[in-house]
Structure formats: structure tokens, C-alpha cells
Amino acid sequence: MNFILRILIIGISTYYISSSLPWWSIIFIPFLLGLIFEDNYISHFLSGFIGVTISWIFLLLSIEYQSESILSLKVIEILKINSTNTLIIITALIGGIVSALSSITGLSLINIFRKKKDKRNYRFN
Template identity: 35%
Template sequence: MIFLFRLLLIAVFTYLLALISPWWSTIFCAALVAFFLPGNNFNAFLSGFMGVGLVWMVMAWKVDIETASIMSAKMVELFPVDDSNMLIIVAAIVGGFAGALGAFSGNSFRQLFIKKKEKTFYN
């Protein structure tokens, strides 16, 4: 349940920050959410990837629709892709990895402050 809550918070904050700040602010957003909501590293990585990746995919698709694919058609000529939809998927993957690494870093930074239990004979 905390995974879905973390994913939703990352997605909402990423969308709101993307309106007023640069693209790299999503990394800090994912890191802060993963810092304050505990979980294991894989969980944080996956929630950051999905949260930021989905937002970037929707925003790229929205821009593509609003501009009638003019920019996408020119980008397809520059890069070796066949379709403008591939550009949207690549944007989602790049954004997803940025968010995933941010969330992983935030969660790992939190684990620096957690005192680990000592192993005893009875544990």
C-alpha cells in the first residue's frame, strides 16, 4: 500500500514541479518522497521509475497532440526511429530512470541514519 502512495505522491509532485521548474527537479522530488516514506531499495527504485516515467510519458504525449506532431515529425528525421510514438516511449524511459535513481538515492540516504540491530546468538 505504501508503494502505491509513494508512486502517487511522486507522480503528483513531479507534475506540479514540472510546470514551474527545470526537468531535474523531478529527481529531488522523488528523492524527498522516498526519504520520508520508508521502504526497501527496489520498492523505491520502482516507484520512482513508474511515477516519473508515467508523468513524462503523459506530458510528452500531450505536447505531441497539442502541436499536431510537428515537432515529433522533425525529431523522427533526426533520430533513427520509425514513429513519433517511439520518441514518447524513450522520453518516458529517460524520465523514469531519472526518477528511479532519485528515489533510490533518497531511500539510501535515509538508511544511513537507521541504526542496525546487532546480531546475537539468539537472533
């Protein structure tokens, strides 16, 4: 349940944050969720990656259709990429990786300060 909740929170907040703030502002929400939710590293990596990747695909497609591909065509010429879809996928994957690493960083930071329970060693002589 935490996994799906994190994906939804990251995805929705990224969609609205990315339209008004710089692209690197996507790191704040996954970082905070990494601090709040206790789970394993793979779960945090995937929730950050999936949430931002899907959110950025929707955001980039809406920008693409509003601007009639003017900016995308110029970027494609500079980077020598085949199509706008490839550009959108590459951009979304970069955002997903950045967000996933941010979520893992939040989890790692809280694990440094979290006290681990001692394993009890029962010995019967």
C-alpha cells in the same frame, strides 16, 4: 500502501513540476520520498520509475496533441526514430530511470545515518 502512495505523489507532482521547471527537477520529489519512507530498494526503484514514466507519458501526449507534432517530427528526423510513439516511450523511460535512481539515492542516504538494531545473540549454555 506506501508503494501506491509514493507512485501517486511522484506521478502527480511530476506532472505539474515538469510543465514549469527543467526536466531534471523530477529528481527532488523521489529523493525526498526516499528519505521519508522506509522500504526496500526494489520498492523505491519501482515507485520512482512507474510514477515518472506514467506521468511523463501523459505530459508528452498532451504536449504532442497541443503542438500538432511539430517538434516531435523534427526530433524524429534528427534521431532517426520510426515514430512519435517510440520517441515518447524512450523519453518516458529515461525520465523513469532518472527518478528511480533518485529515489534509491534518498533511501541510501537515510540508511547511512539510520542506526541499525543489533541482533541479539541468545546463547544457552
